[in-house]
Each structure stands twice: as C-alpha cells, then as structure tokens.
Amino acid sequence: MYPGTWAAITPDRPALVMAGSGRTLTYAELDGRSLRLARHLRARGLGPGDVVALVSDNTPEAYEVYWACLRSGLYITAVNHHLSAEETSYIVHDCGARALVVSAATAELVGALDVDVPERLAFGGPVAAYDDYEAALAAAGDQPLADQPHGDDFLYSSGTTGRPKGVKVSLPRMQVDEPGYVYVRIFGTLYGFDRDTVYLSPAPVYHAAPLRFGGVVHATGGTLVMMERFDAEAALRAIEQHRVTHTQMVPTMFVRLLKLPEEVRTAYDVSSLRCVIHAAAPCPVQVKRRMIDWLGPIVHEYYASTEANGATMIDSETWLAHPGSVGRALLGVVHVCGPDGGELGAGEVGTIWFERDEVPFAYHNDPAKTASAQHPEHPTWTTVGDLGYVDDEGFLFLTDRKAFMIISGGVNIYPQEVEDLFSLHPAVADIAVIGVPDEEMGERVVAFVQPAPGAEPGAALAAELTAYARERIAHFKVPGEILFRDGLPRTPTGKMVKGRLREEYAGG
Incomplete structure (x- = not known):
C-alpha cells in the first residue's frame, strides 16, 4: 500500500x-x-x-x-x-x-x-x-x-x-x-x-x-506529525495537541524529557500514547526504567541498523524482567563471536552477527568493506561492528561499538557503561568517553563533559564526578581525565561523533 x-x-x-x-x-x-x-x-x-x-x-x-x-x-x-x-x-x-x-x-x-x-x-x-x-x-x-x-x-x-x-x-x-x-x-x-x-x-x-x-x-x-526540530516540551505539546498514539525517540530525547522540571513534564496530557518506540543508540537502564514508570508499559525497543541486516525487539514487561536487554531476534538469527570467529557462550562479550538466508546489503563502491562485514566461515552472517552478549535465554545485551572499546592494561573497557552512569546526573548535560594512547597502559580513559545549566565546570566538578563514578563502577573504568566543553558533537539522531573528540585530543 x-x-x-x-x-x-x-x-x-x-x-x-x-x-x-x-x-x-x-x-x-x-x-x-x-x-x-x-x-x-x-x-x-x-x-x-x-x-x-x-x-x-x-x-x-x-x-x-x-x-x-x-x-x-x-x-x-x-x-x-x-x-x-x-x-x-x-x-x-x-x-x-x-x-x-x-x-x-x-x-x-x-x-x-x-x-x-x-x-x-x-x-x-x-x-x-x-x-x-x-x-x-x-x-x-x-x-x-x-x-x-x-x-x-x-x-x-x-x-x-x-x-x-x-x-x-x-x-x-x-x-x-x-x-x-x-x-x-x-x-x-x-x-x-x-x-x-x-x-x-x-x-x-x-x-x-x-x-x-x-x-x-x-x-x-x-x-x-513531524517536528521541525526536537524540543522536549514542544514534543509533549504536540502529543497533547494532536492526540499522538505512537512516537519514536532516541535515548538522548528521553533524557531531555526526564530533565524537564516536574511541573512542566506533568502539565501535558500524554494519555493518548499507545506505543513509545526507541532505537538508534543504547538506552541507560535507569533512563528506561523512569520512562516506563512515567508512561506505563508502552515503551518498546528494537535494535537494528541502516544496513537492516537483522533486528531484535523487546517490550516493557519483558524488559523489566531482563533490564538492559534489547530483546530477542525479530529478523535473522543472533550469534556472538570472538576475535577468531568462534561462537561464544552465554554471557561472553563478542561481535554481534545476524544470520540471514542471504547477505541483505552491500556497501556501495566498497566490496572490501562489504566482505569485512561477512563472517569468515559463514558468509550469510553479517555484522555492523557492535559488541554484546546473549544470556542463557537468548536475550541480547549491547556493550558498545567495537571501534569505541578501550583496552587499558589488557582489560576491555566499554565507554557506554561509563556514559550511562552519568546520563541522569544533575550536573551533566552530556558526556562522551574515549580512549587515548598511554605509554604504560596502552590506552587510558578520558571523559568529555558538557555541564548542565547552573553547573560550574572546573576542578571541583571533576572531583565530584570522579568520586561519583568510583562509588559505582570499578576504579579502572573511572575516567582519569575529565575535560569540560560547551557542547559535544552528536548527530541530530543522538549518536556521538567520537572521531572529532579523538582529533581534538590528539591536537592538544
């Protein structure tokens, strides 16, 4: 149709x-x-x-x-x-x-x-x-x-x-x-x-x-109903005005909605909503839990890519039983493999592959890139470079992009975990974590932080954020350096362009 x-x-x-x-x-x-x-x-x-x-x-x-x-x-x-x-x-x-x-x-x-x-x-x-x-x-x-x-x-x-x-x-x-x-x-x-x-x-x-x-x-x-550009309160106004039944957002939009003053967020009638979908980037557990608490069990998630090589989905009830998961396969069969291409067991982090009857896409004018997205032993298994693991019930959990993973002292560190930790911190408007070269450890963890309105960037805030992280995650994951910026290079769809931050850091 x-x-x-x-x-x-x-x-x-x-x-x-x-x-x-x-x-x-x-x-x-x-x-x-x-x-x-x-x-x-x-x-x-x-x-x-x-x-x-x-x-x-x-x-x-x-x-x-x-x-x-x-x-x-x-x-x-x-x-x-x-x-x-x-x-x-x-x-x-x-x-x-x-x-x-x-x-x-x-x-x-x-x-x-x-x-x-x-x-x-x-x-x-x-x-x-x-x-x-x-x-x-x-x-x-x-x-x-x-x-x-x-x-x-x-x-x-x-x-x-x-x-x-x-x-x-x-x-x-x-x-x-x-x-x-x-x-x-x-x-x-x-x-x-x-x-x-x-x-x-x-x-x-x-x-x-x-x-x-x-x-x-x-x-x-x-x-x-198409917004000219996203604004958190304007989105709520549109939902009320047009009696919106469905919407799709990215996690950064969820965060901005949740950071609205309570009296603003609750002033709008959003009871018409039947389905709130999110995708495009991993959603911090605490953010999604608060969205479900607010809107009810109408929050749905799918994991897919522009390549459409596979997909998973999960609804609110299932997610509450498996918090952090992006669900089970909707399109294709999920496999998680190690660096040698061998399939890993439940709970082991590796590259995510989707098995289909045939390769569903090609990278235009780049046969080498297309070939690199195919499994060396199973040509109809393809990947976009994401990392994750499946639990013993077949639920998929994302950890990060392979290109973003930090290896420090031989230990894998996933920036997404650190970024998720700070997603609702009142002093943090946005955060990006990258690995930078280190002579002793191979790489070390550096965070770029955009302070929330009213938060004063500087040594005191850096110490506060460091202490906050050390209380909640392993110390080797805590950023050893925190740099404050007025804004961070996200695409309008919520994805962080970390290459620009690496270039900035390398340039001093």
Missing part, C-alpha cells in the same frame, strides 16, 4: 502535519504531488535503479520526494544537511545521483557543492542553479502511471567511526501498491500501525528510522 491507496478512500485525511507551523498535506495532495514529481523524473530519463538525492530540512516536500521515488522504482538517498559541503558532495557523487532535490533552507550548503548532477530542483524558494520544484510539478501532468515499480531507500551511515558508507539493497520485486514491503510488514505489524495511528516524528527525516517509519505511517493510512 502507498498514499494512492488512501487518497482513493480518505482523500482529505491529513497524511502529514508539521508540529510547529501546522502546515498540512492531505493524502490527496501527497498522492497527487508525488505522482507529478514521478512523472517529471521519468520524463527526464530516470528509470528503475536510478538514484535521487535529497538535501532537506524537515518539511512536507521531503515525503513527496520519498513517495515519488518509491512509486517509480528509484532509490532515494536522503543526505544529512548538517554535513559540510565536501561531505555532502562526496555522498551525492558516490551514490551516483541523477537528480538532486533540495530545500531552500539548505541553500547555503548546496550552493557550495561540487557535484555534476543533470537534474536539479529546489523547493521552498529559489536556489541558484536549481530549477523551480513547483513549476516542474505543474508542467508534469497528473495522468496515472501504468507501471509503478517499488523503489527503496539507499542511505549512508552516520559516519561516526569513519567516512559514511552507502548501504544499498536490491529493489523489491513488486509494485508500490502491493502489500509486503519489508518495513511495513515487520514494524507496521509489530507496533500496530493503522488508519487510526497518529505518529510523532521528532527526528531528522534524513535518518533511516524517521524516514522509514514515516513511510510505514503513509503505507498504513495514518497521520504523520
């Missing part, structure tokens, strides 16, 4: 509402405008398997582009508009985009791009060297397309541990109005998406989960 299905049944139903401005796109409008864009792209020679790159802030046109691609057998590559011009140019070039669609809000960025793309469109206002989006749609006509092969997304990893990698899957062998698209089939069913769903999306549309879940909402006939 797709917007055209619902345009024929409930044409005036809101398909998308902007939480801040109230700007609304009905199903009739979403279907009609995505059809016109699909016709325009087809007239420009784009066909199944070609790529459309999108550089946009959160705006309704983003889903017009998304559905134009998905009803034309095209790939859509949504690009993080917070990247530099050089980084954006790399992605647009690497994905082989034949069309580039941008929002006027990103004009400064796209004006500096070094790319050679034959078809360029801009919406929301004029952008130099780009054709007018509205004029293109008006000229395209609205005659139905006889053939609407299903397209897909072709997204790039966040690049927190290196240059972004393009994750390319085979196109679905189906028409866009046929049931069975993987995200609708799995997540739509799992979380009960239907025509009564009102889904709040507080995250950037260029990220995999927000983009895909918005598509699931439209495929099942619900209403997508």
Whole structure:
C-alpha cells in the first residue's frame, strides 16, 4: 500500500502535519504531488535503479520526494544537511545521483557543492542553479502511471567511526501498491500501525528510522506529525495537541524529557500514547526504567541498523524482567563471536552477527568493506561492528561499538557503561568517553563533559564526578581525565561523533 491507496478512500485525511507551523498535506495532495514529481523524473530519463538525492530540512516536500521515488522504482538517498559541503558532495557523487532535490533552507550548503548532477530542483524558494520544484510539478501532468515499480531507500551511515558508507539493497520485486514491503510488514505489524495511528516524528527525516517509519505511517493510512526540530516540551505539546498514539525517540530525547522540571513534564496530557518506540543508540537502564514508570508499559525497543541486516525487539514487561536487554531476534538469527570467529557462550562479550538466508546489503563502491562485514566461515552472517552478549535465554545485551572499546592494561573497557552512569546526573548535560594512547597502559580513559545549566565546570566538578563514578563502577573504568566543553558533537539522531573528540585530543 502507498498514499494512492488512501487518497482513493480518505482523500482529505491529513497524511502529514508539521508540529510547529501546522502546515498540512492531505493524502490527496501527497498522492497527487508525488505522482507529478514521478512523472517529471521519468520524463527526464530516470528509470528503475536510478538514484535521487535529497538535501532537506524537515518539511512536507521531503515525503513527496520519498513517495515519488518509491512509486517509480528509484532509490532515494536522503543526505544529512548538517554535513559540510565536501561531505555532502562526496555522498551525492558516490551514490551516483541523477537528480538532486533540495530545500531552500539548505541553500547555503548546496550552493557550495561540487557535484555534476543533470537534474536539479529546489523547493521552498529559489536556489541558484536549481530549477523551480513547483513549476516542474505543474508542467508534469497528473495522468496515472501504468507501471509503478517499488523503489527503496539507499542511505549512508552516520559516519561516526569513519567516512559514511552507502548501504544499498536490491529493489523489491513488486509494485508500490502491493502489500509486503519489508518495513511495513515487520514494524507496521509489530507496533500496530493503522488508519487510526497518529505518529510523532521528532527526528531528522534524513535518518533511516524517521524516514522509514514515516513511510510505514503513509503505507498504513495514518497521520504523520513531524517536528521541525526536537524540543522536549514542544514534543509533549504536540502529543497533547494532536492526540499522538505512537512516537519514536532516541535515548538522548528521553533524557531531555526526564530533565524537564516536574511541573512542566506533568502539565501535558500524554494519555493518548499507545506505543513509545526507541532505537538508534543504547538506552541507560535507569533512563528506561523512569520512562516506563512515567508512561506505563508502552515503551518498546528494537535494535537494528541502516544496513537492516537483522533486528531484535523487546517490550516493557519483558524488559523489566531482563533490564538492559534489547530483546530477542525479530529478523535473522543472533550469534556472538570472538576475535577468531568462534561462537561464544552465554554471557561472553563478542561481535554481534545476524544470520540471514542471504547477505541483505552491500556497501556501495566498497566490496572490501562489504566482505569485512561477512563472517569468515559463514558468509550469510553479517555484522555492523557492535559488541554484546546473549544470556542463557537468548536475550541480547549491547556493550558498545567495537571501534569505541578501550583496552587499558589488557582489560576491555566499554565507554557506554561509563556514559550511562552519568546520563541522569544533575550536573551533566552530556558526556562522551574515549580512549587515548598511554605509554604504560596502552590506552587510558578520558571523559568529555558538557555541564548542565547552573553547573560550574572546573576542578571541583571533576572531583565530584570522579568520586561519583568510583562509588559505582570499578576504579579502572573511572575516567582519569575529565575535560569540560560547551557542547559535544552528536548527530541530530543522538549518536556521538567520537572521531572529532579523538582529533581534538590528539591536537592538544
């Protein structure tokens, strides 16, 4: 199913509402405008398997582009508009985009791009060297397309541990109005998406989960309420105003909600919520427990990746019996292996692999990287480099990314554990822990801390945080150095870009 299905049944139903401005796109409008864009792209020679790159802030046109691609057998590559011009140019070039669609809000960025793309469109206002989006749609006509092969997304990893990698899957062998698209089939069913769903999306549309879940909402006939940007109190206001039933957040958003003053947090009616989903980054145990205490047993978690090589899920009741777990397998079979590739026993930390019938993805233009993600003895087992363990009941627990693990004096230290410890500390707004070279120990633990409002950075606060940690975790895990910063380099989806902190530290 797709917007055209619902345009024929409930044409005036809101398909998308902007939480801040109230700007609304009905199903009739979403279907009609995505059809016109699909016709325009087809007239420009784009066909199944070609790529459309999108550089946009959160705006309704983003889903017009998304559905134009998905009803034309095209790939859509949504690009993080917070990247530099050089980084954006790399992605647009690497994905082989034949069309580039941008929002006027990103004009400064796209004006500096070094790319050679034959078809360029801009919406929301004029952008130099780009054709007018509205004029293109008006000229395209609205005659139905006889053939609407299903397209897909072709997204790039966040690049927190290196240059972004393009994750390319085979196109679905189906028409866009046929049931069975993987995200609708799995997540739509799992979380009960239907025509009564009102889904709040507080995250950037260029990220995999927000983009895909918005598509699931439209495929099942619900209403997508999209925030221009996340703000904790504004999210609560949107939930109350629109009677939101479903939402998906990342743990940093949970933390910001929980750190609102009690009188602010409880002033809003959130009783309409039926399902609060979180993913994208590990959630500290104490944060999730407080969210369940507040909202009730409606908090659901899944563990997956842009590569979609596998997934696990867990609901509130199960999590309370297995606190800290990300659940059992939903897609694929979980294996945890040691450095030699051998499978480990319950409770032993190793690399997480998912077994599927075939390798479900490839890293675009990087066969070596694709091969490195495959198990040396089991080619259909793939990994994205996360570490964890399974308990004796098959529940998976994450410990960290392999690239972030610190080895000090021959002992493995997982920064996530230290970061989780401070997640709700009243003096800490944000924290990142890294390992830095040490002649004696190999590596030592360093923490970058963004103080909470009212907390005074300096030796006294560092001593307070050190004492707090030494009372709660093994002393070898406690940061030996705490550096204070006004802000830390997180992506808008909550992932810490630790490479920048390592570069900063190495540069003195």
